[in-house]
Amino acid sequence: MNHYFIHTVKAEWIKKRRSFADWLVLAGGFFVPLLLIIILICFPKQLLSIHASGHFWEQVFDKAWQMMAFMLLPMGIVLAVSLVVQIEFRNNSWKQVHTSPVPFASIYFSKLLVLLVMLLQLFLLFNIGIFLAGVIPSLLNSHTSFPAYTVNHVFFLERNLHYFITSLPMVALQYMLSLKFKNFLVPIGAGLALTTGALIALSWKYIYMIPSSYTALYYLQSNNPVPPAHNLLLWSLGYFVFFSLLGYWLYVSGKEKG
């Protein structure tokens, strides 16, 4: 498999070039920061209070994630994953991919890897956006200047890593669904129903078992001084592995391959 994997990953990477999913990552990374920039320019009191808090970067980061974690990130994942898989259905290209001399496992895991790299790209862009959302309004406001506060690197790396891990189950779940249904309204509908459903049920006592709630739950946990009752990171990793393997099995055992 190793000998094929590098080639299938390269092929998948070319495939998503200039695709709609690629643009979605770009737009998704900067949407919330842009919103935050507008808010902080229009409501300078908020900006001043963040400056006065002594935790400037932590607060900007937190405000951005508040908007991102509840709806936008899970929905963005649902859309982007479905769009990437849809590339094959829409172009009738599964038959060509599946008559190429590469193992099914290699195809399946390359696509999954590309999806994870796209998620990583989204996180990178989002963090750049957060940085700009701290800098731009501060420079434009006459009472504040460049936020030259020290940055707690460990804090930001750790939070990002945790958000990344809590995003993983939705990537794998949506990947599984998208591979199964040719009509992409089905997986997108299912994914969106799962994310909105999770938001509505956020205070349910078994919500920790619903993977579409994990980024929102993590946001709440990370702002709650009480230690969490359930380890979301472990649940996330568990679901990720489970959905990835189940998705692989469903994919390989499919009767029609294009």
Next chain:
Amino acid sequence: MYCAETRQLSHSFSSHADALKSVNLQVPGGSIYGFLGPNGAGKTTTLRLLLGLLKIKEGEVLLFNKPLRKQRLQSLAKIGSMIESPSIYSHLTATENLAIYRELYQCSGQRIGEVLSLVGLSETGKKKAGQFSLGMKQRLGLAIALLHQPALLVLDEPTNGLDPNGIIEIRDLLKKLNEEQGISIIISSHLLSEIEKLVTHVGIISKGKMVFQGTLNELTGKQQQSSKLILETDDPGRSLEICRQLELNVISGNGKITLPVPSREKIAALNRELVNSNISVFEMSVIKKDLETIFMELINQ
């Protein structure tokens, strides 16, 4: 030696009648095999099973004499295919499309330029494949199939939607590939006339069953067999008797007499007897069926 073969291959899609019934497809190495049949006959289903795109339920597929199950990747590496519509990423250029398959088949980057010029798409540059005409897409599909210099090409109605010029161009290209590089080709079509000038072997499928398989010569042989001699005289009754005396099988004898074409000597003898018996012969002619008619008869039987 067959480069592709199916044994008692049957298939049914859930809840439908059988799409294929015990198909024994035999494609000799080095041949151009025309796989003919009307729409819905089962051509695409057969080819999808051949390439492992459908799970085999009954029967067996052999590629290069090896069961498909055992040597899938090794066999696929030697096959180029285009099934139904070409598989083309519409948001990418022709070169980018080929770059994807270059990775999957692990061939040199140089091949991309070679196949593009082979199918006449070298000049498309940054144009996205989605903006190509149907004929250009078809040719890009062919370029993908040819990229890794396969030993066997499987083309499912590759000239669908092409203009007459395009059809001739592709036909010439396939002929050249077969003659110069010895590539075996399976090409399906619902029109005999379209591939008659190209193929060496023919398989005819109708309603999921193979109704003819053999060389093109054997098919034209059938043409000879089904030719008829028509005889019109002023005395059908006595003419019939003379035919019987000469031991000729008469197919029908009311008015005009129809019989299978006898040997040249028998025709001469028949003519002599008729004249000697003072019968006026108005017409004595051989009616040849064209291949298309034979094809139609085979698929309608």
